[in-house]
Amino acid sequence: MDILFTFNLSEHQQNELVEQFPACTFHFKRTASCKEAELADVIVTYGGNIDGALLERAEQLKWIMVASAGVEKMALEEIHKRGILVTNVRGIHKTPMAESILAHLLALKRSIPEIYEIQETKDWEHSFDSMELKDSTAMIIGPGAIGTEVGRLLQAFGVQTIGCNRSGKLADYMDHGIRFEQLIDELPKADFVISILPSTEETKGLLTEQHFDVMKESAIFLNFGRGDVLDEEMLIRVLQEKRIAHAVLDVFQEEPLPEESVFWSLPNCTVSPHVSSKSGKYLDRSLIIFKNNLEKYMNNEKDFENSVNLGRGY
Amino acid sequence: MDILFTFNLSEHQQNELVEQFPACTFHFKRTASCKEAELADVIVTYGGNIDGALLERAEQLKWIMVASAGVEKMALEEIHKRGILVTNVRGIHKTPMAESILAHLLALKRSIPEIYEIQETKDWEHSFDSMELKDSTAMIIGPGAIGTEVGRLLQAFGVQTIGCNRSGKLADYMDHGIRFEQLIDELPKADFVISILPSTEETKGLLTEQHFDVMKESAIFLNFGRGDVLDEEMLIRVLQEKRIAHAVLDVFQEEPLPEESVFWSLPNCTVSPHVSSKSGKYLDRSLIIFKNNLEKYMNNEKDFENSVNLGRGY
Numbered sequence: 001m002d003i004l005f006t007f008n009l010s011e012h013q014q015n016e017l018v019e020q021f022p023a024c025t026f027h028f029k030r031t032a033s034c035k036e037a038e039l040a041d042v043i044v045t046y047g048g049n050i051d052g053a054l055l056e057r058a059e060q061l062k063w064i065m066v067a068s069a070g071v072e073k074m075a076l077e078e079i080h081k082r083g084i085l086v087t088n089v090r091g092i093h094k095t096p097m098a099e100s101i102l103a104h105l106l107a108l109k110r111s112i113p114e115i116y117e118i119q120e121t122k123d124w125e126h127s128f129d130s131m132e133l134k135d136s137t138a139m140i141i142g143p144g145a146i147g148t149e150v151g152r153l154l155q156a157f158g159v160q161t162i163g164c165n166r167s168g169k170l171a172d173y174m175d176h177g178i179r180f181e182q183l184i185d186e187l188p189k190a191d192f193v194i195s196i197l198p199s200t201e202e203t204k205g206l207l208t209e210q211h212f213d214v215m216k217e218s219a220i221f222l223n224f225g226r227g228d229v230l231d232e233e234m235l236i237r238v239l240q241e242k243r244i245a246h247a248v249l250d251v252f253q254e255e256p257l258p259e260e261s262v263f264w265s266l267p268n269c270t271v272s273p274h275v276s277s278k279s280g281k282y283l284d285r286s287l288i289i290f291k292n293n294l295e296k297y298m299n300n301e302k303d304f305e306n307s308v309n310l311g312r313g314y
Numbered sequence: 315m316d317i318l319f320t321f322n323l324s325e326h327q328q329n330e331l332v333e334q335f336p337a338c339t340f341h342f343k344r345t346a347s348c349k350e351a352e353l354a355d356v357i358v359t360y361g362g363n364i365d366g367a368l369l370e371r372a373e374q375l376k377w378i379m380v381a382s383a384g385v386e387k388m389a390l391e392e393i394h395k396r397g398i399l400v401t402n403v404r405g406i407h408k409t410p411m412a413e414s415i416l417a418h419l420l421a422l423k424r425s426i427p428e429i430y431e432i433q434e435t436k437d438w439e440h441s442f443d444s445m446e447l448k449d450s451t452a453m454i455i456g457p458g459a460i461g462t463e464v465g466r467l468l469q470a471f472g473v474q475t476i477g478c479n480r481s482g483k484l485a486d487y488m489d490h491g492i493r494f495e496q497l498i499d500e501l502p503k504a505d506f507v508i509s510i511l512p513s514t515e516e517t518k519g520l521l522t523e524q525h526f527d528v529m530k531e532s533a534i535f536l537n538f539g540r541g542d543v544l545d546e547e548m549l550i551r552v553l554q555e556k557r558i559a560h561a562v563l564d565v566f567q568e569e570p571l572p573e574e575s576v577f578w579s580l581p582n583c584t585v586s587p588h589v590s591s592k593s594g595k596y597l598d599r600s601l602i603i604f605k606n607n608l609e610k611y612m613n614n615e616k617d618f619e620n621s622v623n624l625g626r627g628y
Contacts, residue, residue: 095448096424099471103424106417110410111589113430119585122578124570130592134409156470157413256438264436271433275425278444 001025001298002060004040006032006049007067013287021294042297044290047088050074055082063087063297067286068277070226071308072199080310087293087306091145092285093277097196097224098149100276102157104248105192108220109133134158139190141183141207142197142225143171150194162186166202180206187214192222199226200312206230212238219244224276227253236262239269250276315339315612316374318354320346320363321381327601335608356611358604361402364388369396377401377611380622381600382591384540386513390624400622401607406599407591408463411510411538414590415464416471418562419506422534423447448472453504455497455521456511456539457485464508476500480516494520501528506536513540514626520544526552533558538590541567550576553583564590 004027009017014028027036032049037058043050047066052075055061063085064074071086079086107113111128118126136159140147143163151161151173163174164186170177178186187193193215197203207230215221221244223229232253239247240262249263250272263269279285293304318341323331328342341350346363351372357364361380366389369375377399378388385400393400421427425442432440450473454461457477465475465487477488478500484491492500501507507529511517521544529535535558537543546567553561554576563577564586577583593599607618 095472096444096446099420099446099448100424100444103417103420103426106413107421107426110414110417111592112417112421112426115584115586115589116427116430118587119578122573124587126587128589128592129594130410130414130589131594132410132413134413153470156467158409259436264433270429272429273432273438273440275429275442275444278425278442280443280445 001041002027002036002039003042003044003294004030004034004036006030006043006045009283009287013283017287017291020291021298023298024294042294047071048073050079052078055079065290065293066308067283067290070198072226076310085304086308086310087289087304088308089286089289090306092282092289094146094149096279096282097146097276098153100250100272101150101194101222101224102153104222104270104272105133105220108246108248136160136191137162137189138192138194139164139183139187140174141165141193141195142203143174143177144196146224147194147196148172148174150196154192159192162190183207183211184214187211188216190219191216192220194222195225195229197225197229199228204228209234209238212243215244217243217245220246220248222248222250224250227251227255232263236266239266242268246270248272250274315355316341316350316353317356317358317608318344318348318350320344320357320359323597323601327597331601331605334605335612337612338608356608361385362387364393366392369393379604379607381597381604384512385622386540394624399618400624401603401618401620402622403600403603404620405459406596406603408460410593410596411460411590412463412467414564414586415508415536415538416467418536418584418586419447419534422560422562450474450505451476451503452506452508453478453497453501454488455479455507455509456517457488457491458510460538461508461510462486462488464510468506473506476504497521497525498528501525502530504533505530506534508536509539509543511539511543513542518542523548523552526557529558531557531559534560534562536562536564538564541565541569546577550580553580556582558582560584562586564588 002025008029017026030036032054039060040058041060042063044065047068050064055075055078061084066088109131111130114128134157138154138159139162140151141164143165148171154161155173161174162176163171164178164183168177168179238244246268248270251274255274263271289305296304316339322343331340344350346368353374354372355374356377358379361382364378369389369392375398380402423445425444428442448471452468452473453476454465455478457479462485468475469487475488476490477485478492478497482491482493560582562584565588569588577585603619610618
């Protein structure tokens, strides 16, 4: 069985795989365009390089292991048609992403940007309007693995959590559960509006100007899902007119965000360049999931961790 | 009974007090040097103005309500001798201060300073070494009301907590409890070293160069207690030589921190100008405690909330 890695592993990580799976042939540090792709039973990738051209060449391909959460850049229809297994690492994002979301919220409430600023001017006497997370309300749009971890942490801070998904089914660590259609009625309660939705046909453009119009003027909006959940021109208008207090954006319709984007220079917008899932522990955690699934694969077991439902797209 | 406020309340807050306690005469928006201090049975103060001169004039004084946590600036010996009751609001700092401590730790681990920086240069491609709080170890020196709240939140993030106090008695939300004398042996385990000690004869200079010498090079030190727990020249050396990774200092031996202090310009030091307890909810929470104690006082009850042990100084 041939396994192709299209990103780099450390020597140590490579050796562990080779030792643990002697029946497999590993091709490390290759690209999707390399010769070995034609032989590969398994491709391990960050996801950006699985296009129609590769699929045509990779005739033996039975399993794509994506070491990220989003699969929307891949040629999903073709993969689905060929019955190729797709697994991802969605669970491992929850800790770094939830910590990043809390970091941004706490920073804004506890005057961290102002503290950093006055250090430049050595201005001790500057006064801040610091506030608290405690007793706020958070709307978590997409309470999946990451969203429920955000909810768990927010609840520890005494924040009321509302989870919003397609069914309205109550997710873990949510005080309430609502459907997408109920957002308009429930958003006026929220101090924090956190989108962690994947990009699917259903979520594209889900958040409209009407939604922003009913938010509190003091609301903080965070998008840590995908950029296409809203019209960016609309959000820029909302922020320029201060109809909400602040936005923290980790994702954009076009990434890298073009230098000429207005988002960069809006004082009430934090641009986080798609780094919220970064963690020194990322690759090791991905490999734990991969090894676990490879073990199952070799034993002809079918209950893979994090297999992707290609119909739904996540 | 005459009650003197040496700081400002809103009209609404004043009216509530007057209505709720018709038997009391309130003197709002006065200074410690005003004529009414001579009549006052109760002085409500932030604590900085209770000196020997005031005590001499305030012959009727029976109770000092301090709307802060530290009482070390007051003429404690004289207050003790005259048997004046002192109460403070130490409980109400715990939420904003614990949120500030978490905000600083999360900011440093999740690359918030770098994210703010690159927004200036619109540099999307800049790469960060983001890390996690999860699976770290925190040493909490002074696990009182604030420290245990910090411990509670850190545990929610999967951080191991060690509480360090005089007795070594295990405090709430601590995984372990150690005595001051054990610090040297236990500090090598800590990723975060958080001092929240009050200023007393016992805590002055408690943290020495030896303590910093055994900390991890990656350790983050936070002082949110009092500046005199260590020699600042020593800490500056430690930071200049990068013997630890970073310090976040909310308190200093001299406040305001002089403009010429080296702390302002050390890249691995965050100067938080004694703002960590600030909160839009501060005064309302102080008044809840005050009213509760005033009720007891009027009823000749003795079990006051947050009465200060003048022998210990906190």
